[in-house]
Amino acid sequence: MIWRGTWQTTIYSMRRGLRGMSExxxxxxxxxxxxxxxxxxxxxxLLVWVNARGILESWGVDIPLTVYLVDDARPEDAQQxxxxxxxxxxxxxxxxxxxxxxxxxxxxxxxxxxxxLDGVDPAILPVSLEVHVRRDxxxxxxxxxxxxxxxxxxxxxxxxxxxWADRAKTLLDTxxxxxxxxxxxxxxxxxxxxxxxxxxxxxxxxxEIQILQLVGGTPRFVRAPFLVEGALQGALSATLAxxxxxxxxxxxxxxxxxxxxxxxAAGALRFFTPLEGALGIGxxxxxxxxxSRVAVGRYVES
Amino acid sequence: xFCARIFDRASSMPILxxxxxxxxYVRGSQRSREGRRFALSDISFSVERGSxxxxxxxxxxxxxxxxxxxxxxxxxxxxxxxxxxxxxGRLRRGSIPYLRRNVGAVFQDFKLLIEASAIExxxxxxxxxxxxxxxxxxxxxxxxxxxxxxxxxxxxxxxLSGGEQQRVAIARALAxxxxxxxxxxxxxNLDPRLTQEILDLLANVCSRGTTVMLATHDPLVRDxxxxxxxxxxxxxxxxxxxxxxxxKREASDVAANALVEAVA
Numbered sequence: 001m002i003w004r005g006t007w008q009t010t011i012y013s014m015r016r017g018l019r020g021m022s023e024x025x026x027x028x029x030x031x032x033x034x035x036x037x038x039x040x041x042x043x044x045x046l047l048v049w050v051n052a053r054g055i056l057e058s059w060g061v062d063i064p065l066t067v068y069l070v071d072d073a074r075p076e077d078a079q080q081x082x083x084x085x086x087x088x089x090x091x092x093x094x095x096x097x098x099x100x101x102x103x104x105x106x107x108x109x110x111x112x113x114x115x116x117l118d119g120v121d122p123a124i125l126p127v128s129l130e131v132h133v134r135r136d137x138x139x140x141x142x143x144x145x146x147x148x149x150x151x152x153x154x155x156x157x158x159x160x161x162x163x164w165a166d167r168a169k170t171l172l173d174t175x176x177x178x179x180x181x182x183x184x185x186x187x188x189x190x191x192x193x194x195x196x197x198x199x200x201x202x203x204x205x206x207x208e209i210q211i212l213q214l215v216g217g218t219p220r221f222v223r224a225p226f227l228v229e230g231a232l233q234g235a236l237s238a239t240l241a242x243x244x245x246x247x248x249x250x251x252x253x254x255x256x257x258x259x260x261x262x263x264x265a266a267g268a269l270r271f272f273t274p275l276e277g278a279l280g281i282g283x284x285x286x287x288x289x290x291x292s293r294v295a296v297g298r299y300v301e302s
Numbered sequence: 303x304f305c306a307r308i309f310d311r312a313s314s315m316p317i318l319x320x321x322x323x324x325x326x327y328v329r330g331s332q333r334s335r336e337g338r339r340f341a342l343s344d345i346s347f348s349v350e351r352g353s354x355x356x357x358x359x360x361x362x363x364x365x366x367x368x369x370x371x372x373x374x375x376x377x378x379x380x381x382x383x384x385x386x387x388x389x390x391g392r393l394r395r396g397s398i399p400y401l402r403r404n405v406g407a408v409f410q411d412f413k414l415l416i417e418a419s420a421i422e423x424x425x426x427x428x429x430x431x432x433x434x435x436x437x438x439x440x441x442x443x444x445x446x447x448x449x450x451x452x453x454x455x456x457x458x459x460x461x462l463s464g465g466e467q468q469r470v471a472i473a474r475a476l477a478x479x480x481x482x483x484x485x486x487x488x489x490x491n492l493d494p495r496l497t498q499e500i501l502d503l504l505a506n507v508c509s510r511g512t513t514v515m516l517a518t519h520d521p522l523v524r525d526x527x528x529x530x531x532x533x534x535x536x537x538x539x540x541x542x543x544x545x546x547x548x549x550k551r552e553a554s555d556v557a558a559n560a561l562v563e564a565v566a
Contacts, residue, residue, distance in 0.1 A: 008432045208426070211426060217430035
């Protein structure tokens with residue numbers, strides 16, 4: 001019947017955690033709002049990074065080599081060439097791109113202006129192969145591979161993204177590193193806020209903690225309501241941050257997309273997917289659990 | 303790990319045994335034996351199951367230290383303490399809550415949540431056992447009825463009299479059906495009439511098979527009719543154990559009778 005006791009304990013902890021939050025509503029609102037602001041900053045940075053990556057990917061900077069085939073190339077020619085290029089040591093994978101796929105990408109790249117392509121036959125676009133190489137290859141590998149690919153009869157042209165793509169990738173990687181650092185700082189700030197709030201709750205309920213320990217409450221049982229409280233705080237903060245971010249993103253989106261299309265010929269911007277949003281909320285809950293665990297840990301163990 | 307079945311009420315073993323127990327409170331750098339002030343020195347006694355034992359002595363005699371040791375709130379420096387034949391000096395940290403579920407405790411300052419009602423206070427102990435909510439309230443109500451308190455009252459505990467608050471504390475200690483009940487100066491804050499009421503209540507608890515161990519500085523408590531054993535402490539030393547004295551008397555009576563029979 002251990003599972004039954006555990007289930008009852010879980011229900012009790014959830015109820016006590018919720019009641020604990022309702023006992024100090026002002027403190028909770030302030031803590032959730034402050035944590036949400038921190039998470040909002042982090043979310044905004046992530047959103048910028050995700051979209052910057054999307055724009056660069058739409059320009060093909062992440063594809064070292066694109067091999068365009070001649071107009072009359074047959075599908076089996078493309079397959080044979082893909083197989084031969086895949087066999088070259090250093091090549092990670094080769095992705096064939098049909099005219100239909102190319103047309104879809106082009107439409108996505110045009111974003112709101114995709115109606116310009118209405119009535120255009122995808123067949124005007126050539127069949128191509130995207131060649132991805134491993135990271136550990138020599139610096140001149142791309143050029144040598146391009147020469148080898150161009151020697152095939154069915155190849156019309158081999159396109160290399162050029163030096164600007166390397167710079168763009170470096171910029172993106174730097175942005176990613178900066179975001180990672182900022183993310184760690186923000187996560188630490190969130191932990192500190194949740195830690196202080198739970199510490200206040202622990203102090204307010206110290207008599208209850210002492211009684212629970214005297215009547216045979218296990219440390220896990222005593223801690224659990226505070227962990228629930230911390231998890232809820234973190235999850236609510238993350239939900240609020242994502243909600244506010246969505247409102248801001250949705251309002252600015254048309255202006256941003258127009259500006260980006262003019263400046264960078266970039267397509268539609270995107271918000272976090274539901275899965276990414278859920279992961280964000282989960283991350284918030286995890287921060288909450290960690291913060292409250294630290295806050296309550298030594299007090300309960302002592 | 304401690305569990306309910308090791309507190310077998312039918313067992314003939316004493317429920318509590320102290321053997322040459324010494325205990326000190328370590329403060330700051332007083333790590334060496336010489337620098338420590340011993341709260342208890344070389345204490346040995348045992349308490350039988352279902353008996354009513356009173357630990358008596360002035361302030362600082364070591365009464366509370368004895369109870370703290372039984373609840374594993376402190377560890378002995380020397381000697382062994384056996385509760386239901388288990389050495390609790392060697393108890394793992396994780397097993398302490400299970401010991402405390404079998405040893406109820408009542409304190410002079412009640413240790414109640416003063417803004418919560420009586421039933422909420424008693425329920426707290428039962429929630430810690432992982433019981434379903436309905437069972438928690440049923441058992442809490444029963445425990446309150448046992449101490450003659452109305453379980454339906456929603457008044458916060460701070461609105462109750464001192465005697466009623468102590469009854470709530472006793473109900474909380476009894477709700478988990480412990481094999482032993484420890485009471486540290488439970489009548490310390492009460493007037494003589496309420497003191498008598500609480501003693502009668504503890505005697506009643508003892509009559510139902512629960513071992514009661516009461517620490518007090520009030521010498522009148524030992525005169526209560528239900529008290530089976532008196533342990534007198536002075537300056538951290540056990541100066542009198544009525545049960546040991548009785549056994550010694552019985553042994554000498556047996557020896558004297560044997561001598562008389564031999565001479566006759």
